[in-house]
Every structure is written in structure tokens, then in C-alpha cells.
Amino acid sequence: MGKSKVLVVGGTGYVGRRIVKASLEQGHETYVLQRPEIGLDIEKVQMLLSFKKQGAHLVEASVSDHQSLVEAVKLVDVVICTMSGVHFRSHNLLVQLKLVEAIKAAGNVKRFLPSEFGMDPALMGHALEPGRVTFDEKMTVRKAIEDANIPFTYISANCFAGYFAGNLSQMGTLLPPRDKVLLYGDGNVKVVYMNEDDVAAYTIKTIDDPRTLNKTVYLRPPENILTQRQLIEKWEKLIGKQLEKSSINEQDFLASIKGLDYAAQVGVGHFYHIFYEGCLTNFEIGEGGEEASELYPEVKYTRMDEYLKVYKHEKLCI
């Protein structure tokens, strides 16, 4: 397949920077949107410059300037948006509506991948407040895309390992616990954990694939479909020690929502659907969907025992 011209919007973000890297690695001509406000953030400026050194093009445009967005979009075949697409952050998703307007006006885009990269919002109509805001907003963006007849691929990427595996799915930390671990229910609900670099690699594989046109691509590599308990067992095997386990039942978990701030309530709601309802695995993929590891068996995805190795604590030689 010939290489595509790809524009990444949100390229300095958590998943965005991995998408930029994967796009460059897979040989695409890669453009990264540089918003004027970025000039005030030294970390983002330096990240953008490092993309440029690796061969990306920087395109200056503002989401509040329609014409600049249209001009940016006209440069490319594919637009990928990763604005605040990670878990626990649910703001700014609707800014994509301006991007949809620009893509519609430009008329040249062959594929648009909006900011999804989590749970499938089409399956989350029943979600608890206030976490449902994430899914409502993503569905609003999907509707705008489909109303405008923009060709799309939605990436349902499930749990990012940096947020959910490294910490054995414990809330309030990103590192694995040393001694005690909390199980959600009996810990036997199936979850899907993804190394973020694999999310990016699969995403870039889909962008010009006719099999993924106007489809939802689910990232469900079989060996990463694990229960929380299985994840913990992998860690215990790595460190050669058993953790002291306690369990929190569904009612107590939900009761903990009271008194939390808005962002934490969003997070608890999402955790509930993932770990008590099994929303990542409790459905069959239908005609509107494809599974990434079946489409792209050449991608050697990171298993979670490999992923967790770097978290092992070194002993100090005192």
C-alpha cells in the first residue's frame, strides 16, 4: 500500500505522541498540528521540535480559526485526533466538532480517526453519571462525522497499561503495590490491557485499510484479555512473592463515589464498568467491527508479563 499523508491533532499528548512516532516509523508523511498557544509550553515546543527532527512537518493552526484548520486538513489524506483521549480526562472532546467542520469544508480527507482510544461509547449508553459524559461527547462527535459522510475508523483501545496494568489496576497510584492489593469483586472479570505503543501501531495500520473503513476496530489481542486476578498473578510470579489480597464488593465500590471530586467520580464510574460489569469483553464483535490483532498478526504486541518487568524494584546493595 502506498504511504499516506497523516495529520495528527493533539500530537504532544499521552497517546498522540505515540501515534506520531508510529506514523513516522511506518513510513507515512506525518504532519503534526502546532497550535499557537503551544509556544508558551517549553515541554510541548521541545517535543514538537523533536518530531520535526525525526521527519515530521509542523503545521500551525488553531482550533478557534476555521480557515487555518481547513488549510491544515487539505495537506493530508488522513486526520487522527488524539485530543485528551486518555482515561480520566473528559474535557475538550467536543472541540473535535470544529475539526469535523473543517474536514467537511476541505472535502479531501479519505479517513478521519476521532479521539476515542478507550471503551466503545456506542456500548456505554447505560453508563453511570458523571462518567457518562465521556461517552456522550464521543457519540456527539461520531454523529457529526457520520452526518457529514466523512469516512472514519473508530479505535476502541480498551485499558492503557500505563494507567491500569502498571499499578495492578489500583486507584490512586501508577506503580504496583508492594504488599497488599485490592481486588474488584472476585477479580474474575475479563479486561483488556494494551501497551500504549501497540495502540499506536495498530491505529496507524488501520488508517488506509479498506477493511476498517467506516468500522470500529477493537483492540483485543487474545493474550492480553486477562482478569485482574490473572494480572496480579503475573506480577506475583515476576517478583516471587504473594500479595495480601482484599476485595471490595460492588456496592461498597459505588458508595465510594460520594464525596469525590468530579474527575474522580468519572474515574470511579469507568472503573466500575470495566471491572464489575466487564464492559470491555462482555459482547461479541458484530458486523460494524473488526479486531486489530486478527487484522494485523504481524504486530508483536506486548504481553503484560513483559510489560510489567520494568516495574520490578531493584534491591539496594547496602
Added chain:
Amino acid sequence: MGKSKVLVVGGTGYIGRRIVRASLALGHETYVVQRPELSLQIEKLQRLLSFKKQGAHLIEASFNDHKSLVDAVKQVDVVISAISGVHIRSHSITLQLKLVEAIKEAGNVKRFLPSEFGLDPARMGHALEPGRVTFEDKMAVRKAIEEANIPFTYISANLFAGYFAGSLSQMGSFVPPRDKVHLFGDGTLKAIFLDEDDVATYTIKAIDDPRTLNKTLYLRPPENIISQAELIGIWEKLIGKELEKTYIPPEGFLTTLKGLDYKLQVGIGHFYHIFYEGCLANFEIGEEGEEASKLYPEVNYTRMDEYLKIYV
């Protein structure tokens, strides 16, 4: 020279991460402090884990736990502190006093490099308030080091190019303007700009060098001693266009201090000393100092025309 065991404190910061990388690149056994407070900061945590994948060791230690600091320090020969050492940020420098206490108690450290990497605080006793706080804090740390007889090297790194060259020294941006530019005074005072990677390389070169023991190492590579006007000239040549220039006299510059928040006042004070007084280049290096590009001519430092190319 045999390789050293190096501990970097503040290893995820702007200059700290470059120091970690330089230490690994030059073959030292490199340890990075991982503070427990980092455990919810995904960016810093992932950066630490990527250091680990490159061969660094992570040591858990907290400034609130003296013993953990002593234990960390005992693992190594050299301690480098890069705590908030960049320009315009002046908090947490005195946290290093806890590090000094730990080094003193451990007794094994052959060299300590405190968080400096900017203007030489020993020369800034006359500095304007409130910017002077940065230098006073650094001098308090120096005093503690010297009273404890800890072997040291102070790195006077001058201006980080990412902050001062990439923006053509304009305040309020980190990317160069394409149409209009402000010059401080007539823009002819010499300043010294350094690619941050070169700062890190020179730093790691110095850590086990007897010539830099108990000295201040100044980073003054000759071709990077340029005025603001010369820097702007480099950019104009690169983009093939002349910028519209506005000159700000010193009186006009200082009046902007009023009404600004504390942090900006600190920054403006520092800018004043650099660009109106020429404090980086207006003195000769004496017996207590050495110059990095003379000691380490093998370092092929980045000139500013090369540095600015990526911004075109």
C-alpha cells in the same frame, strides 16, 4: 578514567533528564532518585521507567525521609542535583540542604554538584529583588556544602537555548517570532547560549576531573558568546527575512516590573542582569574557576545557527 557511580536527584526535570542521558551515554553507572510523590504523575513515571530500560537504576527516596536519602547517597561516588535548576523557577532549591545533610552523614561521596546551571550566584549579590532570591538560595546551599567539607563542582551554565535562543530571548514564548522582535537596550551586550545537551555533557565530563574539584566550571564556548542582536541576525539569515525591531531602554524594561506576579518579577530581574548588565560575560574567570570548552575541547558543542535551524 574509571567510570563513576552517579546519583541524579531531579532526574525527570528539564535539565535533569539530559544529565541522566549524558551520564548513561558516557558510560557511568547511573542512579536516579524516584520520589514516592511521583507515583501519580504518569509523565514523570514513564520517563523514569524509560531511564531504567536504558540501564539506569531507580532508587526510591524522599526528602522527608533522611535515612532514605542517606541510603541512596551511599550507593554512589557522585551526586548531581538538578532540582528546579532552570531559569525563572526559583522554588525548592533549599530542599538541597537536606541532601547536603545526607551526603555529610554518608561520608562516601567524592563529588557533589548542586543545582546551579545558570548565572553564577557568587557574582549576583547586587541583584534586584525579588529575583535575587534564586542566588541567595543557591549561596545558602554552597555555604552548607563548604562548611561540611563536601567536595564540589559548581556548574555555571549560562543561558539554556530552549528558553533564550529558540525565542530570540523574547519573553512569553519559546518559539522565534517571524515579523517583530524586541531588543533589550541596543542588543549588543554579550550573552552565552548553550544547547541543554551540551550543558549535560560538560557536566558529566566534570564529575571526576581533578581540575574541577572544588571549582566553579563556567560554560563559555567562544562561538556561543554572542549578543542578542547577533542571535537575531543568525535567525534572519536562516529565514531570509529581516524582522521589524523595537528597542527597549533599561528604564522602560524595569517599569514593567510593577503589577506583575512574583514569578514574573523574578524572571524580569534575571533578564535585566543578563541583557542590560551583561553579567554572563562581563568578568574574567579567576583561580576558583575553569572554562568547560577549554577543558573538554573534544565536545563538539552546538552553535546557535545549528541550534536555530530546527525552528525554521
